[in-house]
Amino acid sequence: MPVKVLFLTLKTFSFTGGIEKVCRSLSRVLYDLSEEELVQSTVYSMYDKNADRDSRYLSKYQFHGFNGNKERFVVRSFLSGLKADVILLSHIHLINIVYFIKKIHPHKKIYLLAHGIEIWKKLSDSKLNMLNQLDKIVCVSHFTADKIMEMHHIPADRIEVLNNCLDPFYYLPKQFEKPQRLLDRYHLNRENLILFSLSRLSSSEKYKGYDHTIELLPQLLAEYPNLVYLLGGKWDAVEKKRLEDLIVKNQLQAHIRMIGFIDEAELTEHFLLSDIFILPSKKEGFGIVFIEALASGLRVIAGNKDGSVDALQNGALGLLVDPDDQQGILNSISILLQHSQTENEKKNLQEKCMEAFGYTQYLQSVKNLILKGSINPTASNQYPQKNIQINKPNSYG
Incomplete structure (x- = not known):
C-alpha cells in the first residue's frame, strides 16, 4: 500500500523565495515517489491559486491552492491530515493545524521543514509544546539545527539535517560565455x-x-x-x-x-x-x-x-x-x-x-524519511539509489 503523504505549504508556485523553491523541489519528489507507487501524495497551498501550479512539479490531481482562504485551508488540511500516514509542514506557521491531529493519532508521523529565521525567533509556549511533539524537525543546514537545539531545547535525536537541492529544472549551462x-x-x-x-x-x-x-x-x-x-x-x-x-x-x-x-x-x-x-x-x-x-x-x-x-x-x-x-x-x-x-x-x-546538491540525492533522502522515518537509515535498510529521469507529468495535465 502506498504511504499517504500530505504536504502543507503557505506558497509554492506564486512566489520565488528560498522556501518556495524548497517546496517546489519537494513537490517534485512527491510526484516521482507517486509514480513509483510508493506514496500517494497531496499538496495543499494556503495562498496559491490552482492556476499557479507548475505542471513540471505536480499533476493537477495532487495539488490544491486555496487562494488565501485560510478557513477552508485549515479545515481541509485537518480532515485530510486525519487520513494521511505522513504530514509534511513547510513552515512553522502551519504547526497549529496538526496539533489536534497528533492528539487524536499520536503515532501519525509529522515532520516540519525548518529553514532559517522563521524558526530562530522566540516562539509561544503553545508552538514550543507542539514543536516538542513532532516526530522530526528537518533542518536545511547544520546551522539551523544548532540554533533550534540551542533556542528551543529540542533533543538532537529528533532533528535531521537535509541540505536543499538544486531545483531539478534549473538550467545548467554547457557553455560559459558571458551573454x-x-x-x-x-x-x-x-x-x-x-x-x-x-x-x-x-x-x-x-x-x-x-x-x-x-x-x-x-x-x-x-x-x-x-x-x-x-x-x-x-x-x-x-x-x-x-x-x-x-x-x-x-x-x-x-x-x-x-x-x-x-x-x-x-x-x-x-x-x-x-x-x-x-x-x-x-x-x-x-x-x-x-x-x-x-x-x-x-x-x-x-x-x-x-x-x-x-x-x-x-x-x-x-x-x-x-x-x-x-x-x-x-x-x-x-x-x-x-x-x-x-x-x-x-x-x-x-x-x-x-x-553535492543534485536532485537525485535529495529524492533519496526524502524517500528514506517518508518510508523509513530517517534521512540516513542504517546501510542495511537503505533503498538503493537510482538515476531519476526528470519528465513533465504530461499524463496528468
Whole structure:
C-alpha cells in the first residue's frame, strides 16, 4: 500500500523565495515517489491559486491552492491530515493545524521543514509544546539545527539535517560565455570584472552584507578600475534610498547597477555574466542562491557564520569569510579577481556542486524519511539509489 503523504505549504508556485523553491523541489519528489507507487501524495497551498501550479512539479490531481482562504485551508488540511500516514509542514506557521491531529493519532508521523529565521525567533509556549511533539524537525543546514537545539531545547535525536537541492529544472549551462545581451543591457563590455549579489533588499533584514561590499568598492577600484557591482533583487523604498545614498557618498554611480528583480528564466545568464558571486551574510538558513551560482560555474564568497557553510561544503566549493571582517572580505575578492576562471574550472565547479546538491540525492533522502522515518537509515535498510529521469507529468495535465 502506498504511504499517504500530505504536504502543507503557505506558497509554492506564486512566489520565488528560498522556501518556495524548497517546496517546489519537494513537490517534485512527491510526484516521482507517486509514480513509483510508493506514496500517494497531496499538496495543499494556503495562498496559491490552482492556476499557479507548475505542471513540471505536480499533476493537477495532487495539488490544491486555496487562494488565501485560510478557513477552508485549515479545515481541509485537518480532515485530510486525519487520513494521511505522513504530514509534511513547510513552515512553522502551519504547526497549529496538526496539533489536534497528533492528539487524536499520536503515532501519525509529522515532520516540519525548518529553514532559517522563521524558526530562530522566540516562539509561544503553545508552538514550543507542539514543536516538542513532532516526530522530526528537518533542518536545511547544520546551522539551523544548532540554533533550534540551542533556542528551543529540542533533543538532537529528533532533528535531521537535509541540505536543499538544486531545483531539478534549473538550467545548467554547457557553455560559459558571458551573454552579450546582458552586457548590452547593463552597458558593460567583456573587459569589465563583475561582482554580483542577489538578495531581497529589505530594510528589516540588514544582515546580507551587500552594503559592506559597496563600501569596499573604492579600494577595489584602485586596483581594478574596470570593476562593476551588479546588485539584484527586489527592494523596499527605505532600503533602496539607503543604498542609493551609500553609492552617492562613495561616488560609485558609474560602478554599481541596482538591477532589481531577476526573472528565474534569466537567472543562469546573470551568473554567467559575472566573475564572482558575493553575499557575506550572517543569517542565511542555507542559501539556495549559492548553489545556483556554483551550478552555473561561478565562484562564490559567502559568510562563515550561518547556513552558507553547508551550501559551500565547509569551504570546499567556495570562499568562506567572516562577514564582520572587511579586510578579510577585501582580500578574498582580490584573490579571486587575480585569476580568471577557465572553461574547465567552471565545468569542474558545476560538477562538484551537482555531486553535492543534485536532485537525485535529495529524492533519496526524502524517500528514506517518508518510508523509513530517517534521512540516513542504517546501510542495511537503505533503498538503493537510482538515476531519476526528470519528465513533465504530461499524463496528468
